[in-house]
Amino acid sequence: MPKILVTGATGQIGAELTLALRERYGAENVVAAGHRREPSGDLAQTGPYCRLDVRDAAALDAVVSGQHCTAIYHLAALLSAVAEEQPLQAWDINMNGLLNVLESARKHRCQVFFPSSIAAFGPDTPPFDTPQDTVQHPATIYGITKAAGELLCDYYHRRYGVDARGVRYPGLISNQVLPGGGTTDYAVDIFYAAVQQRHYDCFLRADTQLDMMYMPDAIVAAVQLMEADANRLTHRNGFNIAAMSFTPAQLAAAIQRHLPDFTIAYAVDPLRQAIADSWPRHMDDSAARTEWGWRPQFDLPGMVADMLTHIAAKLQND
Ligand code: SER
Numbered sequence: 249m250p251k252i253l254v255t256g257a258t259g260q261i262g263a264e265l266t267l268a269l270r271e272r273y274g275a276e277n278v279v280a281a282g283h284r285r286e287p288s289g290d291l292a293q294t295g296p297y298c299r300l301d302v303r304d305a306a307a308l309d310a311v312v313s314g315q316h317c318t319a320i321y322h323l324a325a326l327l328s329a330v331a332e333e334q335p336l337q338a339w340d341i342n343m344n345g346l347l348n349v350l351e352s353a354r355k356h357r358c359q360v361f362f363p364s365s366i367a368a369f370g371p372d373t374p375p376f377d378t379p380q381d382t383v384q385h386p387a388t389i390y391g392i393t394k395a396a397g398e399l400l401c402d403y404y405h406r407r408y409g410v411d412a413r414g415v416r417y418p419g420l421i422s423n424q425v426l427p428g429g430g431t432t433d434y435a436v437d438i439f440y441a442a443v444q445q446r447h448y449d450c451f452l453r454a455d456t457q458l459d460m461m462y463m464p465d466a467i468v469a470a471v472q473l474m475e476a477d478a479n480r481l482t483h484r485n486g487f488n489i490a491a492m493s494f495t496p497a498q499l500a501a502a503i504q505r506h507l508p509d510f511t512i513a514y515a516v517d518p519l520r521q522a523i524a525d526s527w528p529r530h531m532d533d534s535a536a537r538t539e540w541g542w543r544p545q546f547d548l549p550g551m552v553a554d555m556l557t558h559i560a561a562k563l564q565n566d
Contacts, residue, residue: 256323258282302345330429342393418459476540491544
């Protein structure tokens with residue numbers, strides 16, 4: 249059984265991934281570590297939890313060695329829009345946090361999962377069917393930390409044999425924990441607004457097409473890649489993975505099929521629009537499909553139906 253540390257466990261991915269890992273490998277084998285946000289009841293009650301700043305190398309190493317960890321899912325990071333507001337802090341958290349994780353992994357022979365992003369690409373990247381290996385040149389500090397992170401993970405593998413693996417996530421849509429400070433957050437916010445107010449003011453233009461994915465697929469991707477036979481992997485980090493690709497107008501239309509009185513208006517935020525405009529529209533994920541069997545379950549209609557059910561139930565219980 250692996251013994252796992254999840255950093256960023258209170259975040260949008262971490263909260264759900266931690267519970268999925270506990271289900272799979274046993275609750276006592278998955279240590280959740282959060283920093284800024286308070287852990288939800290589930291997270292703190294279903295298994296070990298600690299507070300950890302990933303910039304503190306000694307504290308991180310003490311948890312990894314003290315808990316005899318064999319794998320680290322490193323999710324702690326600042327997202328794209330908030331990173332543009334605080335570039336130095338974003339560099340510190342995203343890069344030094346990853347470096348500390350890789351160093352502990354090198355010392356204690358841990359496997360590492362590192363989530364990269366569509367943000368690792370930039371305006372020079374082919375926007376449609378974006379190849380696995382292509383020009384990246386990200387234009388945001390967040391994207392720079394993701395592209396550099398992919399390279400650093402590959403370096404630790406080549407130089408020290410650290411089994412670091414990762415995917416490039418599209419925008420992630422989920423109904424447990426809210427994302428914070430990302431550019432694709434509109435695709436989560438819209439559901440709460442649709443259920444509560446029947447109206448949403450979107451901060452991206454109606455025609456801004458981006459790759460997106462529903463959280464259950466994102467969780468499966470992480471676990472499946474980490475369990476994949478290493479002999480089948482030609483790439484290790486920054487695997488393109490795709491599930492659906494849509495614009496705010498198309499998402500609104502899909503919601504209107506369930507809630508016909510839902511309306512959308514556009515109040516474009518220039519910062520987040522510029523970030524979105526620098527990202528690819530749809531990635532080619534054939535390397536992930538061939539090398540470790542990636543295959544998403546949710547398309548746009550399936551995701552919208554499931555999200556509306558969950559958000560309606562959640563708001564009713566609040
Ligand atoms: N969803 C992220 C963001 O918008 C991209 O990885 O920042």
